[in-house]
Amino acid sequence: MNSTTLPTSPAAPRDFALAAPTGASTWTNVWAIAGVVIKELCRRKDFYVLFVLTALITLVMGSVNVFNQENVFRYLKEICLFLIWASSLVIAITTTARQIPAEQENRTLYPLLAKPVTRHQVVIGKFLGCWLASGAALAVFYLFFGLVAAAREHDWPIVNYLQAATLHWFALGVLCAMTMLGSLVFAAPSSNSTIILVVSVSILLVGRHLNKVALKLSEPLQTVVQAVYFAVPHLELFDVRDLIVHDWGLVPWLIWAAAFAYAAVYSALFLALACLRFRRKAIH
Numbered sequence: 001m002n003s004t005t006l007p008t009s010p011a012a013p014r015d016f017a018l019a020a021p022t023g024a025s026t027w028t029n030v031w032a033i034a035g036v037v038i039k040e041l042c043r044r045k046d047f048y049v050l051f052v053l054t055a056l057i058t059l060v061m062g063s064v065n066v067f068n069q070e071n072v073f074r075y076l077k078e079i080c081l082f083l084i085w086a087s088s089l090v091i092a093i094t095t096t097a098r099q100i101p102a103e104q105e106n107r108t109l110y111p112l113l114a115k116p117v118t119r120h121q122v123v124i125g126k127f128l129g130c131w132l133a134s135g136a137a138l139a140v141f142y143l144f145f146g147l148v149a150a151a152r153e154h155d156w157p158i159v160n161y162l163q164a165a166t167l168h169w170f171a172l173g174v175l176c177a178m179t180m181l182g183s184l185v186f187a188a189p190s191s192n193s194t195i196i197l198v199v200s201v202s203i204l205l206v207g208r209h210l211n212k213v214a215l216k217l218s219e220p221l222q223t224v225v226q227a228v229y230f231a232v233p234h235l236e237l238f239d240v241r242d243l244i245v246h247d248w249g250l251v252p253w254l255i256w257a258a259a260f261a262y263a264a265v266y267s268a269l270f271l272a273l274a275c276l277r278f279r280r281k282a283i284h
Contacts, residue, residue, distance in 0.1 A: 029117045030125040037129025038136070041095055047137050050087040054141065057083060058148055074245050077149060081241040084141045085168070092134040092172045093196050096179035097189040099126040100278070120275040127180050127271055134172045138165055163251055164240050170263035171238035175200055177270035178233075184277040203235045233266040 041047060058080045100122070103109035112122065142165040150156040179196045186192040206213075207229075214225035238259060240251060 029121045030128060033125025034129035034132060037126060038133045041133040047091055054083040054087055055144060078245045080145050088138055088172060089200060091137050092175050093179050094193050095133060096130040096176045097183050097193040100183050101189050119278045123180060123275050123278055127176055130176045131173050135169045138169055160244060160250060163256060164244050167238040167240055167259055170260055171235045174233050174263050174266045177267040181270045181274040184274055184281060200235060203232055207232060207234050208236050
């Protein structure tokens with residue numbers, strides 16, 4: 001009996017969505033996904049609730065004149081900026097943490113990847129949308145802060161506020177990328193949001209002091225703490241609230257550009273890890 005051997009061919013990839021289009025179609029997909037994220041934030045009540053709460057607290061405190069001392073307004077500015085930082089952290093982290101898990105839960109990720117849209121386009125598009133949406137919310141917060149400050153001080157240093165807002169936005173970019181990676185590692189958006197929020201607050205509060213703490217420790221703990229100090233993204237570098245509160249002037253633009261590069265490197269690192277994790281992640 002004659003046997004016929006069929007010609008063999010290389011196996012086709014199982015995930016056809018990973019066959020990435022090139023050129024303009026790649027960025028078209030990324031911007032389309034980012035646009036959906038921005039519209040989602042506009043529909044949700046998180047931003048509006050936090051903004052109204054910040055506005056009410058600031059306006060109530062601004063209407064109080066303690067012992068007729070004008071210098072008390074510096075404390076009002078400090079409180080307002082603290083509320084802006086707290087609100088922006090919550091908005092950026094919670095918005096980013098629910099992106100991919102929500103797509104999986106609603107089963108909209110399957111048709112999205114069949115467009116075709118690659119997995120790394122989904123990650124980058126979601127990140128870009130969250131970062132831009134956080135930036136839009138941040139612009140509203142700083143505009144309100146500038147109006148309140150101008151009403152009391154009769155001065156509006158626009159460049160100072162713009163510099164502070166952009167540095168703040170760079171920090172949110174790092175947080176959005178970190179949270180995007182966490183959404184592919186941790187089981188639920190709630191646990192991811194909690195962990196990233198605790199980590200970010202810890203970095204803001206004690207990140208700059210880790211190196212000093214390490215010098216007082218013995219080996220091998222000293223090496224471990226120093227490694228953590230150099231590994232974590234130092235978000236406190238982007239916090240220039242004291243310059244605004246005390247009217248200390250502008251940050252040198254070369255340092256501003258270095259801060260942007262610093263944030264870009266960490267954001268790219270977290271996004272690269274997120275893309276790698278998402279590519280290997282089984283979608284159920």
